[in-house]
Amino acid sequence: MPEPEAAATPGRESFGSRLGQAMADRGPLCVGIDPHPALLQAWGLNDDAAGLERFSLTVLEAVGSLAAAVKPQVALYERHGSAGMAALERTLEAAAGADVLSIADAKRGDIGSTMAAYADAWLRDGSSLAADSVTLSPYLGFESLRPALDLAAEYGRGVFVLALTSNPEGASVQHVGGSDSVARRIVQAAAAENTRYGATLGSVGLVVGATVGSALTDLGLDLGAVRGPILAPGLGAQGATPADLRKTFGTAYPQVLGTSSRDILKAGPGVRDLADAAARTLDGLRAA
Amino acid sequence: MPEPEAAATPGRESFGSRLGQAMADRGPLCVGIDPHPALLQAWGLNDDAAGLERFSLTVLEAVGSLAAAVKPQVALYERHGSAGMAALERTLEAAAGADVLSIADAKRGDIGSTMAAYADAWLRDGSSLAADSVTLSPYLGFESLRPALDLAAEYGRGVFVLALTSNPEGASVQHVGGSDSVARRIVQAAAAENTRYGATLGSVGLVVGATVGSALTDLGLDLGAVRGPILAPGLGAQGATPADLRKTFGTAYPQVLGTSSRDILKAGPGVRDLADAAARTLDGLRAA
Numbered sequence: 328m329p330e331p332e333a334a335a336t337p338g339r340e341s342f343g344s345r346l347g348q349a350m351a352d353r354g355p356l357c358v359g360i361d362p363h364p365a366l367l368q369a370w371g372l373n374d375d376a377a378g379l380e381r382f383s384l385t386v387l388e389a390v391g392s393l394a395a396a397v398k399p400q401v402a403l404y405e406r407h408g409s410a411g412m413a414a415l416e417r418t419l420e421a422a423a424g425a426d427v428l429s430i431a432d433a434k435r436g437d438i439g440s441t442m443a444a445y446a447d448a449w450l451r452d453g454s455s456l457a458a459d460s461v462t463l464s465p466y467l468g469f470e471s472l473r474p475a476l477d478l479a480a481e482y483g484r485g486v487f488v489l490a491l492t493s494n495p496e497g498a499s500v501q502h503v504g505g506s507d508s509v510a511r512r513i514v515q516a517a518a519a520e521n522t523r524y525g526a527t528l529g530s531v532g533l534v535v536g537a538t539v540g541s542a543l544t545d546l547g548l549d550l551g552a553v554r555g556p557i558l559a560p561g562l563g564a565q566g567a568t569p570a571d572l573r574k575t576f577g578t579a580y581p582q583v584l585g586t587s588s589r590d591i592l593k594a595g596p597g598v599r600d601l602a603d604a605a606a607r608t609l610d611g612l613r614a615a
Numbered sequence: 616m617p618e619p620e621a622a623a624t625p626g627r628e629s630f631g632s633r634l635g636q637a638m639a640d641r642g643p644l645c646v647g648i649d650p651h652p653a654l655l656q657a658w659g660l661n662d663d664a665a666g667l668e669r670f671s672l673t674v675l676e677a678v679g680s681l682a683a684a685v686k687p688q689v690a691l692y693e694r695h696g697s698a699g700m701a702a703l704e705r706t707l708e709a710a711a712g713a714d715v716l717s718i719a720d721a722k723r724g725d726i727g728s729t730m731a732a733y734a735d736a737w738l739r740d741g742s743s744l745a746a747d748s749v750t751l752s753p754y755l756g757f758e759s760l761r762p763a764l765d766l767a768a769e770y771g772r773g774v775f776v777l778a779l780t781s782n783p784e785g786a787s788v789q790h791v792g793g794s795d796s797v798a799r800r801i802v803q804a805a806a807a808e809n810t811r812y813g814a815t816l817g818s819v820g821l822v823v824g825a826t827v828g829s830a831l832t833d834l835g836l837d838l839g840a841v842r843g844p845i846l847a848p849g850l851g852a853q854g855a856t857p858a859d860l861r862k863t864f865g866t867a868y869p870q871v872l873g874t875s876s877r878d879i880l881k882a883g884p885g886v887r888d889l890a891d892a893a894a895r896t897l898d899g900l901r902a903a
Contacts, residue, residue: 335654368637369687402733404745406742409697409703409704409744410697434884436754437690438780442690444688444691455697456697465788466753467788468788471782471784494755494756496757497726498756499756501754502793566894
């Protein structure tokens with residue numbers, strides 16, 4: 328059972344509290360750091376570890392004081408093996424130095440001591456891959472993520488659990504179960520978990536696609552009750568506008584962290600151009 | 616749609632064909648390479664990248680000519696960041712040199728170009744992390760794994776998709792949907808996918824816990840129809856005997872690759888002791 332109150336590492340507030348403050352101060356934008364091969368090429372960078380690092384540090388320079396969070400896409404670093412993961416380590420370190428929250432988009436999930444090892448990698452002080460938060464995948468059950476939920480609470484870090492995504496094939500798992508769907512179970516479990524954070528924004532977030540449309544209402548998902556942040560990928564290149572986001576999430580919109588990647592990144596490699604593109608997206612999110 | 620027949624990299628047979636041959640020649644045993652902190656300590660090794668590598672190469676030396684496959688647990692390498700991943704790279708390279716098939720237990724899953732990046736990392740010739748096969752997690756839908764399914768077919772590699780696990784919390788996702796459960800959908804999708812491999816053992820395997828008990832029949836899962844390998848973790852330390860495996864999987868038993876980790880690894884660090892423990896497990900699997 329969740330403890331009533333989680334004590335974060337001394338001197339570090341809970342992730343939810345820190346993210347809520349950043350969203351209030353800067354606006355609800357998360358910029359994806361997605362060094363796709365095609366983007367590296369467009370930026371004149373090599374598709375290697377040095378290119379990944381240069382790409383990532385450029386994005387951080389452009390948006391580090393502007394976005395509430397950045398979200399490096401782990402798969403794109405892993406593609407270059409240990410050298411790519413070393414570039415990710417330097418990216419996460421630079422994000423910490425730039426005073427912007429990091430979300431390692433790793434979608435990890437396992438059970439028992441193996442899940443504890445993933446938690447160690449991404450959420451423990453002293454780990455070279457430690458980020459402010461990490462995305463998790465719950466095919467083995469929400470409760471299988473327990474080691475990460477508890478370690479995050481202990482260290483003032485956070486998690487975002489996949490709940491409902493907008494890719495067409497996602498429904499074949501997430502929508503199953505009718506009024507007691509898989510996605511609804513994940514949402515309810517996150518809500519229960521966030522009671523440990525009291526009145527503050529919880530540190531257990533969810534990933535819900537920006538373009539899920541009416542699925543939220545169709546499946547009866549109460550995101551407001553989650554009282555945690557909602558990471559919503561799909562702004563821009565994937566088709567959602569800030570107005571769509573407002574309409575899709577309704578009263579839960581204040582919890583939503585809109586995430587844009589390609590739509591901002593394609594403005595690079597100029598730092599000023601990237602910052603301008605991010606500022607435009609942020610304006611849209613604030614206005615909605 | 617799956618193509619009718621997949622052409623593997625010239626000179627390399629399909630993964631399913633290679634695994635089927637290895638199971639016929641050596642018996643249906645996969646040895647987990649799980650460098651847990653407690654095991655490293657018991658073996659007198661440091662909990663660092665050098666310790667991971669020494670541990671892994673010792674297991675390979677002991678079982679590389681005996682087991683059909685080895686399964687490094689990626690989380691335990693990732694726990695040590697890029698240095699740990701470099702140890703995993705050397706482990707996978709050594710496995711290839713030792714002529715034993717490798718299953719990178721990574722449980723990766725994403726969509727679109729991100730999923731393609733994971734496929735590149737684990738399944739593409741030339742990647743430093745390339746393994747003979749990789750485990751995948753289908754919370755985003757079986758079809759979201761398409762880039763890995765196709766790349767595996769192209770390069771004579773394979774995948775094992777999480778289907779039904781024995782951890783108690785797994786049911787909250789996998790059993791949902793009654794007669795059309797999430798687990799059943801995964802099993803059916805894998806069966807459809809393996810038609811591309813014709814009469815040979817397919818290269819799309821499933822992960823099904825050795826201790827799922829009656830859930831297979833309760834949920835109406837037809838593993839025989841999958842015509843692909845079934846990776847069944849849970850032998851030994853997690854409570855299943857070869858006889859249990861035989862009973863649980865019934866007529867699908869010939870497809871089952873029994874996986875044992877701690878029960879064998881605890882016999883280390885002596886190479887002879889490890890090999891003896893693996894041989895005992897193998898005898899049990901053959902007898903059942």
